[in-house]
Structure formats: structure tokens, C-alpha cells
Amino acid sequence: MFTSLVGGGRSKTRGMVLNLIRAAGTISRVELAASIGLTGPTITQVVRELMGEGLVVEVGRGASTGGKPPTLLQLNPPACYSVGVLFERNLCVVVLVDLAGRPVARTSFQGTALMPPDQALPVLASRVDGLLATSGVDRSRVLGVGLVSYGPQDRQAGVLLTPQPTDEWMGYPITQRLSEVLKLPVLLDNDAAAAAIGEYWLGAVEPGSVYGCIYMASGIGGGVVVAGDVYRGTSSNSVEIGHIAIDAVNGEECGCGNRGCLENYAGPSAVIRQAFTTGGLGQRLGLDPAGTDFLTGFGRIATAAGAGDPVARSLIEASARLLGTAAVTMTTLFDLDRVVLAGPSFTAAGSIYQSVIQEEVQRRSFARRLHPIEVVPSVNGSDAAAIGGAVLVLQSELTLLRLQR
Amino acid sequence: MFTSLVGGGRSKTRGMVLNLIRAAGTISRVELAASIGLTGPTITQVVRELMGEGLVVEVGRGASTGGKPPTLLQLNPPACYSVGVLFERNLCVVVLVDLAGRPVARTSFQGTALMPPDQALPVLASRVDGLLATSGVDRSRVLGVGLVSYGPQDRQAGVLLTPQPTDEWMGYPITQRLSEVLKLPVLLDNDAAAAAIGEYWLGAVEPGSVYGCIYMASGIGGGVVVAGDVYRGTSSNSVEIGHIAIDAVNGEECGCGNRGCLENYAGPSAVIRQAFTTGGLGQRLGLDPAGTDFLTGFGRIATAAGAGDPVARSLIEASARLLGTAAVTMTTLFDLDRVVLAGPSFTAAGSIYQSVIQEEVQRRSFARRLHPIEVVPSVNGSDAAAIGGAVLVLQSELTLLRLQR
Numbered sequence: 001m002f003t004s005l006v007g008g009g010r011s012k013t014r015g016m017v018l019n020l021i022r023a024a025g026t027i028s029r030v031e032l033a034a035s036i037g038l039t040g041p042t043i044t045q046v047v048r049e050l051m052g053e054g055l056v057v058e059v060g061r062g063a064s065t066g067g068k069p070p071t072l073l074q075l076n077p078p079a080c081y082s083v084g085v086l087f088e089r090n091l092c093v094v095v096l097v098d099l100a101g102r103p104v105a106r107t108s109f110q111g112t113a114l115m116p117p118d119q120a121l122p123v124l125a126s127r128v129d130g131l132l133a134t135s136g137v138d139r140s141r142v143l144g145v146g147l148v149s150y151g152p153q154d155r156q157a158g159v160l161l162t163p164q165p166t167d168e169w170m171g172y173p174i175t176q177r178l179s180e181v182l183k184l185p186v187l188l189d190n191d192a193a194a195a196a197i198g199e200y201w202l203g204a205v206e207p208g209s210v211y212g213c214i215y216m217a218s219g220i221g222g223g224v225v226v227a228g229d230v231y232r233g234t235s236s237n238s239v240e241i242g243h244i245a246i247d248a249v250n251g252e253e254c255g256c257g258n259r260g261c262l263e264n265y266a267g268p269s270a271v272i273r274q275a276f277t278t279g280g281l282g283q284r285l286g287l288d289p290a291g292t293d294f295l296t297g298f299g300r301i302a303t304a305a306g307a308g309d310p311v312a313r314s315l316i317e318a319s320a321r322l323l324g325t326a327a328v329t330m331t332t333l334f335d336l337d338r339v340v341l342a343g344p345s346f347t348a349a350g351s352i353y354q355s356v357i358q359e360e361v362q363r364r365s366f367a368r369r370l371h372p373i374e375v376v377p378s379v380n381g382s383d384a385a386a387i388g389g390a391v392l393v394l395q396s397e398l399t400l401l402r403l404q405r
Numbered sequence: 406m407f408t409s410l411v412g413g414g415r416s417k418t419r420g421m422v423l424n425l426i427r428a429a430g431t432i433s434r435v436e437l438a439a440s441i442g443l444t445g446p447t448i449t450q451v452v453r454e455l456m457g458e459g460l461v462v463e464v465g466r467g468a469s470t471g472g473k474p475p476t477l478l479q480l481n482p483p484a485c486y487s488v489g490v491l492f493e494r495n496l497c498v499v500v501l502v503d504l505a506g507r508p509v510a511r512t513s514f515q516g517t518a519l520m521p522p523d524q525a526l527p528v529l530a531s532r533v534d535g536l537l538a539t540s541g542v543d544r545s546r547v548l549g550v551g552l553v554s555y556g557p558q559d560r561q562a563g564v565l566l567t568p569q570p571t572d573e574w575m576g577y578p579i580t581q582r583l584s585e586v587l588k589l590p591v592l593l594d595n596d597a598a599a600a601a602i603g604e605y606w607l608g609a610v611e612p613g614s615v616y617g618c619i620y621m622a623s624g625i626g627g628g629v630v631v632a633g634d635v636y637r638g639t640s641s642n643s644v645e646i647g648h649i650a651i652d653a654v655n656g657e658e659c660g661c662g663n664r665g666c667l668e669n670y671a672g673p674s675a676v677i678r679q680a681f682t683t684g685g686l687g688q689r690l691g692l693d694p695a696g697t698d699f700l701t702g703f704g705r706i707a708t709a710a711g712a713g714d715p716v717a718r719s720l721i722e723a724s725a726r727l728l729g730t731a732a733v734t735m736t737t738l739f740d741l742d743r744v745v746l747a748g749p750s751f752t753a754a755g756s757i758y759q760s761v762i763q764e765e766v767q768r769r770s771f772a773r774r775l776h777p778i779e780v781v782p783s784v785n786g787s788d789a790a791a792i793g794g795a796v797l798v799l800q801s802e803l804t805l806l807r808l809q810r
Binding site: 152210232241243247248330336337 | 559566614615627636638639640643644645646648650651652653661663664727730733734735737738739740741742769770771772774775776
């Protein structure tokens with residue numbers, strides 16, 4: 001579904017060279033040749049091609065190792081761009097990032113609620129068009145769009161495999177239609193996986209790190225990255241931490257088929273429900289008991305907790321404790337060195353989740369004595385998934401080697 | 406800690422060629438060159454070298470594609486061997502496998518119980534020596550020993566990081582000392598990871614499969630294989646499914662630091678405990694309430710369940726249901742296409758675990774509608790971990806490319 005757009009002469013070597021330059025920040029041709037195991041003349045030729053297309057630039061000289069100091073190369077961030085779109089019922093975020101993965105423009109809106117896809121996609125497309133127009137970035141420099149959303153989904157086919165938010169979305173050719181409207185390639189991926197890879201791309205983790213991400217917006221998802229690659233599993237529907245059982249024995253049935261799922265006890269909709277049965281908090285905060293905008297309702301409870309409301313704080317802490325339990329399961333199974341908390345619901349609740357989850361992980365994870373397991377907020381804040389969607393477009397461009405194997 | 410023994414001329418190409426021949430069964434030089442992306446003359450040279458060392462043999466001709474039918478190559482199974490040792494308190498299994506990963510000799514004994522390592526390792530070594538002597542295999546053809554056991558462990562350093570079965574084992578240089586006694590290289594790995602990779606090596610799964618293994622002996626462990634590579638995580642202490650919480654809220658504290666761990670509710674020691682509080686089953690079967698040989702005690706309950714004892718059957722089914730719950734967590738997080746049940750405790754209980762776990766996974770896993778998730782017994786039966794240990798030695802030899810990156 002996604003076709004590479006940058007220039008001709010595409011090759012594995014080219015992708016490897018671009019990715020190495022990106023990861024290094026600055027690097028000399030000699031270092032490139034050594035890292036990649038190719039001859040000097042081959043590297044020189046590939047670099048000449050990439051410089052000719054404006055993707056790579058020379059940026060001065062490095063330290064001499066005896067002879068003439070080597071010229072350093074780096075990516076040319078404004079050479080090309082990609083768009084990331086977070087799509088969920090109550091929130092859409094559109095970001096434009098440069099070749100270095102840094103956001104240069106952003107917009108968000110409240111989402112397309114219960115619109116069927118035929119109505120929602122033109123709305124989404126007009127927002128992307130609007131952002132591109134005001135950004136001043138030439139459309140020909142935009143590699144594509146990374147649309148990220150919840151699962152289950154068929155990433156290859158570019159369709160959601162769930163009747164959310166309405167029946168019409170199930171199996172709808174979402175990437176194909178959005179691509180037709182925008183005249184840009186579109187890829188589909190999981191929001192939590194996107195949030196996870198964004199962390200790596202922006203240099204917030206060590207290159208070899210095996211880390212996880214818990215993503216909380218209206219629901220709860222997860223992603224794991226192994227040394228720069230998203231852990232995919234059989235069908236890219238992995239790390240669905242919102243749907244692991246925290247009470248498998250007595251838990252309620254969940255729409256996913258499982259019983260006692262984390263999301264139904266600790267997710268935003270559950271916390272809102274609890275606010276109506278705990279000290280009249282829901283009424284006091286003026287929440288809508290029948291509302292479906294869980295982001296806004298949860299945000300009010302989180303804000304109240306941060307402001308010192310003891311009832312709100314107890315609900316958020318209870319949610320955090322359950323997320324901590326699930327994080328322990330995740331770290332014990334994946335043997336992670338870090339858990340990143342990403343998404344608007346974590347952002348809304350400040351550091352409460354971080355401290356409680358860190359405490360649980362540090363006390364209960366199987367490998368906690370063998371290596372540290374840090375719990376940290378995402379460097380990309382509440383836009384982590386959208387930025388990650390844009391990064392996945394860049395990554396599919398720069399690491400064709402990996403995608404092709 | 407583990408040094409390769411086979412011949413000189415070691416190279417990445419050599420490892421890749423050996424591994425491709427192994428995976429293919431039989432393959433021509435032309436197919437090899439195409440798969441590996443090398444020129445015909447290079448492949449011819451490497452194959453000549455491998456044939457010279459007796460590792461590869463010609464086995465007739467394939468189908469013609471127009472010209473002369475190509476000569477087919479395959480591994481020469483008796484060219485070299487490796488030893489796998491399952492070490493746990495109540496059971497040790499020693500196997501000798503050929504280059505194709507097929508067991509050619511085996512022995513087992515009841516384990517070294519509470520012996521400290523200085524006493525236990527000579528006992529283990531004498532069993533390995535004995536098996537090699539009676540097998541008729543020349544010791545010079547043995548590549549090394551894969552010793553597999555429970556975690557946590559430091560695989561690189563070759564030490565166990567738990568004071569089991571006695572304090573002296575914690576941090577004891579187990580691979581180094583065993584290697585000194587046996588005069589063979591020794592590697593250490595996780596028993597469940599070994600059981601998992603054995604399945605792949607012996608051709609029981611598709612090459613690209615992402616599958617998991619639950620390993621039950623005295624305790625419960627797990628392993629995941631992604632397209633032929635063991636999923637390692639940060640420190641190779643991953644997939645510890647026996648120590649994920651099935652009752653995080655009200656569960657008892659476990660020695661591992663977590664609460665409500667699966668192993669304490671569904672593992673052999675838990676089932677034995679339950680047998681004394683359920684219908685006098687423990688007394689009836691003559692189990693020792695203070696015994697530590699959980700394998701034998703659990704085996705008796707499993708046998709009684711298989712013979713139709715309703716109390717025994719209800720205990721085994723309850724254990725299976727809880728394992729099913731944990732298997733759902735594992736499949737939902739790792740997005741697996743298969744769960745293999747390996748180890749002596751599953752073997753003892755026949756098909757009860759398989760059918761109950763299959764039912765849970767098929768009903769509750771997040772990705773169950775996207776692809777089948779099969780629950781199957783290991784092709785290597787109760788020796789799966791020991792055979793896997795031997796296979797890990799072969800794999801470290803044949804896939805040096807992967808290990809070196």
C-alpha cells in the first residue's frame with residue numbers, strides 16, 4: 001500500500017547509509033564504510049548520490065586521526081518531511097515532521113466522533129491539507145502519511161478490523177481512500193507501536209535498548225521496541241496490554257472476548273464510571289454519566305487529582321496501581337529495561353502514574369535485580385502517537401533493508 | 406565462555422551457508438547462491454571447504470530446470486554432535502544429538518537434589534562422560550555442551566543468579582567449572598527457551614512463525630521464538646510466565662517479589678498442596694506432604710487424573726484453566742501463532758492441558774480472529790529442554806552471523 005517516493009537508484013545500501021547517518025548524527029565517510037562493511041569508493045558513490053538529492057549534507061570536519069581531518073556528513077532535515085495522524089474517536093492530531101523526525105507543525109481537533117468513514121476521511125484530509133498549506137512546506141517534499149489508530153488492524157491491507165467507532169469502519173479501505181484524497185502514500189499502524197518507535201528515533205533511548213511503551217488515550221495499548229525495530233508478532237497486533245486480565249477468575253467479560261481486562265478497571269472510561277460511585281466526584285466535576293468523550297472526562301478527574309482533590313487522587317492512584325500490575329507482567333514477559341508512558345491521558349495526570357508504576361515495576365518484575373527498569377514519560381508528550389506515525393513513514397524510507405527481508 | 410570448535414576459515418558466509426543447508430534439508434549450489442546473494446564461485450569455494458571438513462555431503466541430483474540437473478547438498482548428520490543437559494533439582498536429562506539436531510543417545514537421573522555445586526558438577530560430568538563413552542561417538546566430534554536450567558541467570562557469564570537449590574549455586578561459575586571437568590565448551594541458557602528453539606530446529610514450525618512455549622517441570626517457564634531466533638529481551642530473562650500475576654490484588658507474595666504468581670496456583674507444587682486439602686487425594690495417592698520432589702508427586706496426580714479419578718482430574722483441570730489464562734496473556738502480548746507445551750509435567754498429564762489451554766486461547770486471545778493460534782505438545786516430549794540445549798550449541802555454531810551482530 002505504501003510506495004517509496006524518494007528519487008531513483010533505490011538500494012539496500014542506500015537505506016543502510018541513510019539510517020546510519022541518522023543514527024550517528026554526524027559521521028565521516030570512513031566511519032560509514034567501516035560500519036557498513038563496504039569499500040570506500042562504494043560509500044563515496046552512494047553519498048554523492050544522496051548529496052545530489054539534497055538528503056545529506058557536509059557539516060565541517062571531525063577530529064584528525066593523523067592525516068587530514070575527515071569531512072562529517074549529516075542528514076539534511078528540511079530535505080523531506082512526513083505527516084503523522086493520530087486517529088481516534090475523540091481526538092485527532094496531525095503533525096508534520098522533518099527528515100530528523102522533529103515536529104515542525106501541528107494541529108489537533110476533537111475527532112470525528114461517530115461519523116462513518118466516507119464522511120470522516122474528507123474531514124481528516126482537509127486538516128492534513130490545511131496543515132501542509134500553512135506550514136510552507138512544498139508538498140513534493142512530503143514522503144507520505146502515517147495514520148495510527150487502535151487495533152485490531154490489518155497493517156498490510158491498511159484496514160481496521162474492529163467495528164469502531166461505527167460498523168462501517170470494520171474492514172473499510174482506510175489507507176487507500178485517504179491516499180486517493182490526499183494524493184500521498186498512506187500507511188496504517190498501531191498508535192502505541194508508533195508512540196514507542198518515536199522514542200527511539202528521537203534518541204531518547206540507547207540504540208540496543210529493549211523497551212516498552214504503555215499508551216493511554218481513551219483506551220490502553222502497548223508497544224515494544226527491540227533495538228530499533230517494533231516487535232510485531234504474527235500479525236502486528238501485539239502488546240495489547242489493555243486486554244490482558246488483571247482479574248481472570250472473577251472479572252467481567254470484555255468486548256474483546258477476554259475477562260477482567262485491565263482497560264475495564266483502570267482505563268479512562270472505568271475511572272469516570274468509578275467517579276460516579278465514589279464520593280459524588282462525577283457529579284461534583286460536572287461529568288456526563290452517559291458521555292463517550294472519555295478523554296475530556298478523564299482529564300477533569302486527573303486535573304482534580306493534581307490539584308489535591310483526595311477522592312480524585314485515590315481513583316487515579318488505584319488506576320495507576322493496576323497499570324503497575326500490568327506493567328510488571330509486561331516487563332516480566334518481555335524483559336524490558338524501560339517503560340515509556342505516552343498519550344494524552346498520562347499527560348493529563350502528571351507524575352502520579354509514573355511514580356506508582358515505577359514502584360510496582362521495581363518491586364515485582366522478575367529481572368529487577370539484574371538491570372534497572374526505568375519508568376519515564378514520553379519525550380513526545382501527548383503527541384507521541386502522531387509523531388511516531390510520521391516517524392514510521394521515515395523509517396520505512398530509511399530502513400528499506402529491514403522491511404524487505 | 407563458549408568457543409567455537411569446528412575447523413578454521415570461520416566466516417559469516419560459512420555460518421550462513423551451513424544454516425541455509427540445514428533449513429532447506431537439501432539444496433543446490435545455485436539455490437544457495439540465490440538465497441544468500443553471493444556469486445557462484447564464492448559459494449562453490451565455501452561448499453568445497455565444508456565438504457572437505459565432512460560437514461556437508463552431496464546426495465544426488467535435483468530436478469532439471471533445462472540443463473544438467475543440479476547436484477543437491479545436505480548436512481552430514483554424523484559429522485559432529487552436541488550434548489544437551491537439563492539440570493534441575495529433581496531431574497537431570499543428558500542427550501547427545503547429531504548435526505541435524507536428532508537425539509542419538511540419552512540418559513536421565515533423579516538429579517543432584519540439595520548437593521552444592523562442587524559435588525553436583527562432577528556427578529553431572531560423569532553422566533555426560535558415560536553417555537559419550539557408550540554412544541561410540543568420538544569426543545573430538547562433540548562441539549560442546551548446552552546446559553539449560555531455570556532463571557534468573559547471567560547467560561553471558563554462565564552463572565545462575567538465584568540461590569537454588571542451595572545458596573552456593575548463586576553466582577557459582579557453573580559453565581566454567583563444568584567446562585574444565587569435561588574439557589568441552591559449555592554454554593548456559595534458559596530451559597524454556599531451549600525447549601522452544603528445539604521445536605524450530607526440528608522443523609515442527611514454519612520458518613517465519615512467531616510462537617511461544619510453556620515449559621512445565623517442577624516450575625513453570627516460557628520462551629518465545631521469532632522466525633528462528635529466541636526472543637531475548639534485555640538480559641535473556643524473558644517470558645517468565647510462571648511469575649506473572651493471575652491474582653495481583655489478593656494474591657500471596659511469591660519468592661520472586663511478585664504477588665499472585667501463576668506457579669503458586671497452577672504449578673506442580675501447588676497441585677500437590679491442593680491434593681492434601683481436596684478429598685484426601687494426597688493421602689490416598691501416598692504423597693509426601695513435606696516432599697520436595699514435585700515432579701514425582703505431580704506425576705502421580707496426573708496419572709490418577711488420566712485414569713479417571715474425578716478429584717485428581719478436577720485439580721489438573723483447574724491448573725490447566727489457570728495456565729490457559731496465562732497463555733492468553735502471553736498470546737495477547739506476543740501475538741503468537743502457536744503455543745507449544747513442553748516438559749515432563751505436561752507429558753505426565755496427557756492431553757488435558759492441551760485441550761483446556763486451547764479452549765481459553767481460542768476464546769480470549771486478542772488476535773484469535775485474525776489468525777489461528779494452535780496449542781500443541783512439543784515434538785520433543787519431556788526431553789524438549791535437554792534437546793533444545795544441544796540445539797543451542799549447534800545454532801551458535803551455524804548462525805555465527807546472528808550471534809556476532
